[in-house]
Amino acid sequence: MFGEDSPAITVLCGDQPPDGMERIERSATVRYTDDDGLADALTGADVLFVYDFLSTAVPGAWHAADRLSWVHIASAGVDPVIFPGMRDSDVVLTNSRGVFDAPISEYVLGAVLAFAKDFARSLRLQDEARWLHRETERVEGRHAMVMGTGPIGRAIARMLRAAGMRVTGIGRTARTDDPDFGVVHPSTALLSRLPGADYVVAVAPLTEQTKGVFDSRAFAAMKTGARFINVGRGELVVTEDLIAALRANEIAGAALDVFDTEPLPADSPLWRMENVLVSPHMSGDAVGWRSVLVERFAENFDLWRAGRPLQNVVDKNLGYVPSTAA
Amino acid sequence: MFGEDSPAITVLCGDQPPDGMERIERSATVRYTDDDGLADALTGADVLFVYDFLSTAVPGAWHAADRLSWVHIASAGVDPVIFPGMRDSDVVLTNSRGVFDAPISEYVLGAVLAFAKDFARSLRLQDEARWLHRETERVEGRHAMVMGTGPIGRAIARMLRAAGMRVTGIGRTARTDDPDFGVVHPSTALLSRLPGADYVVAVAPLTEQTKGVFDSRAFAAMKTGARFINVGRGELVVTEDLIAALRANEIAGAALDVFDTEPLPADSPLWRMENVLVSPHMSGDAVGWRSVLVERFAENFDLWRAGRPLQNVVDKNLGYVPSTAA
Structure with missing residues (x-):
């Protein structure tokens, strides 16, 4: 009592x-x-x-x-x-x-750079003591599309811009003069805008409107070289569609900090995919x-x-x- | 002829x-x-x-x-x-x-973020399908000391500052109003300045003056939490001293893109150290x-x-x- x-x-x-x-x-x-x-x-x-x-x-x-x-x-x-x-x-x-804004923004830029500089492969080659020179990708000028224009999305946008990337937002309200994003496209334009993105960052709140928006159609719309980064909620994604898209090389990779089931079950194929970086819902936890x-x-x-x-x-x-x- | x-x-x-x-x-x-x-x-x-x-x-x-x-x-x-x-x-x-300036600057920021966000451990845990939450480090406000104030060092300084870090330089000529570094300490002050750095970046040209400057005394002067990043030349470092410092946890990690012998010999202990990221002299090769x-x-x-x-x-x-x- x-x-x-x-x-x-x-x-x-x-x-x-x-x-x-x-x-x-x-x-x-x-x-x-x-x-x-x-x-x-x-x-x-x-x-x-x-x-x-x-x-x-x-x-x-x-x-x-x-x-x-x-x-x-x-x-x-x-x-x-x-x-x-x-x-x-x-x-x-x-x-x-x-x-969580600033820690997550650092995490997302880290994931972008890890993809561009092929760090995961470097670590795997290191485990075999193999010296294998590769060319790396530039980050400057690459286009990051951030779905979610709240404070975390804004911190991500500022951080990616600071590193030289081009950033646009996907949000509820379209605008062309946003201080952090410049251009924000409306959520209804997601599918038509995805083909322009090199990195797609999911950080929208989970609502009836955003649940499962990253589905097979969304992944099919992305560039084959695109990387998908989810620091929002696992349920923004239809997980089996993401797995299928990664397996079919419809997209080039994913960095996933959130999952529809957490902890991610040990039998999830995501653990074992070389083009996926799994982290345990920690991106904001500095x-x-x-x-x-x-x-x-x-x-x-x-x-x-x-x-x-x-x-x-x-x-x-x-x-x-x-x-x-x- | x-x-x-x-x-x-x-x-x-x-x-x-x-x-x-x-x-x-x-x-x-x-x-x-x-x-x-x-x-x-x-x-x-x-x-x-x-x-x-x-x-x-x-x-x-x-x-x-x-x-x-x-x-x-x-x-x-x-x-x-x-x-x-x-x-x-x-x-x-x-x-x-x-x-090489801009690609290397992206690479160095990527290495900093990989350390702060513990990506290497995430990948190793991923290989075991292990969900293990950890707290991450912030990058904002951490102090990066860059030895080498030529164009590559300057690009690194600008990139690390853009990500919110505090940056100082070590160069031939001391100055307090450098456009990229703010403060540049003279090379003679390296040992006395190293204790203040969270990240130490080596990018100086290899000359008689810079050969082997990162030796046991330099690593002993660094914080135990410091990470050492070499994108300059392997010979800036006394490699056995670096290995000893890493083994003794005198420093927390190293990202090494250059080595005194390249390719790095398969029997080098550096390949097998969990707190080391080895890459094959590729940081500038976009x-x-x-x-x-x-x-x-x-x-x-x-x-x-x-x-x-x-x-x-x-x-x-x-x-x-x-x-x-x-």
């Missing part, structure tokens, strides 16, 4: 409570829970902090939320906490927008990220206690923080 | 003559040779085009050069054609300055580089025939093209 005199916070965190909660514990009653205990722990809670942002337990425990007014998630993507009950409620939803995530929640908690507007309020119908709220 | 009526050019190219020489062949007598035939082919030659820039045969054949006035090398480094006979002669030496190298020679040949000053004349005492001649 929560006490009467202080706000009640439930932290969904699996079996490992986050560090750095001491300050919050001094002014709130905090209960830590895993998926199984969530429903019990939601009863009487004013606030839910979804620290375990990969958990899918919130919809199933929602019925127990009897006085919840705010949910905060320790991630940029909010798809695990968007469902009819949440959408129809008055509960305010906030995310951790901004924490040293110190966990304490930054707790810090962001604590900052919003101070606002919430003071009755002031929260930072990074998600539009529950759009499924992300609208850019005007930045 | 060369004819009497047109200039005589000897091309040192091993067993594979370069493509794209047709235009030159129309206005000169061109003889293609490998190392063994070089002395014979130098007799009567006006011009030597060292297309096989890794050959070490020029000093041994120099005695046969009886009317040579110009040597051009298809590389940035001129160390294989700097020797007393060359230095003491009136022969003009030119290099291929500029061809698709199309060979035709660009022939093009650069052809441009200089037109100047030479017209009796005009050549591009990229090497100061044979310094061992590189002085920057005032850029």
Whole structure:
């Protein structure tokens, strides 16, 4: 049971409570829970902090939320906490927008350069002590198309431009004078624009509109030399279509940090493809990220206690923080 | 024998003559040779085009050069054609300055990001189908120290800065207002400055002054978290000292594109070190580089025939093209 005199916070965190909660514990009653205990722990809670942002337990425990007014998630993507009950409620939803932008932008540029400079092959040749000179690709002037024009997509666009690439965006609203992208094409033009891209970066939020947009038609539309980089959500992609496209050499490679099932099952063919770089959903997780995530929640908690507007309020119908709220 | 009526050019190219020489062949007598035939082919030659820039045969054949006035090398480094006979002669030496700058700068940034984002480990874990989340390092704000302030070092400095790094240079002349580096420390301060660097990039020309500067004392001076990147010449490094420093974890890793013996012998421990990225002297060799190298020679040949000053004349005492001649 929560006490009467202080706000009640439930932290969904699996079996490992986050560090750095001491300050919050001094002014709130905090209960830590895993998926199984969530429903019990939601009863009487004013606030839910979804620290375990990969958990899918919130919809199933929602019925127990009897006085919840705010949910905060320790991630940029909010798809695990968007469902009819949440959408129809008055509960305010906030995310951790901004924490992951710069690390992911560095990761994406690293993946682009790893492809262009053929680092994976160098490592495999190194394992055989084989000296095999190859010509490398230039990055300057190559065209990167970034689907997703939120803060992470913008950080990626700025970073790729800084390295000399040409960048365009795919977003909900077309424009020709975007400060980060220059040109943003509308999502409806994705298929017609894909043939122009050397690198295709997926970083859109996962919504009903974006789910599975990278399917067989999309991969068929790409250049055979194109590389596909996914740092958004695995479900943006029809995974079997991606595997088929890679096998058929319809595209030249993929760097995948997110998957529709995580951890990626050991029997996935993606692990064993030489033109694929698999990483375990870590592109945004720079040293110190966990304490930054707790810090962001604590900052919003101070606002919430003071009755002031929260930072990074998600539009529950759009499924992300609208850019005007930045 | 060369004819009497047109200039005589000897091309040192091993067993594979370069493509794209047709235009030159129309206005000169061109003889293609490998190392063994070089002395014979130098007799009567006006011009030597060292297309096989890794050959070490020029000093041994120099005695046969009886009317040579110009040597051009298809590389940035001129160390294989700097020797007393060359230095003491009136022969003009030119290099291929500029061809490699941008590709190498991309390669170095790629190596930095590969270290920061732990790509090599991701690939090795991928081979085992192992999902193992790690935190990644940021690149923004990390300090790269570049030894070598010629055009390649400058391109590297600009690229690393564009990606958000802090960059300083080590060069012959100290300065605090360098357009690419900001601060350049003098070579004499190398050891005292190394402790401040997260990444140390070697790209200085190989001269008597720079040979072996990266020795046990230099590696001991570096941070234990530092990575060493060599895109200059293998002989800048005392290789056994580097191997010892890597084994003792005095530094955290190395990306090596050049070696004191090339190809790197199969029994070199460097091949088998997990914190080392070996690549086969390819960092500057972007698709199309060979035709660009022939093009650069052809441009200089037109100047030479017209009796005009050549591009990229090497100061044979310094061992590189002085920057005032850029």
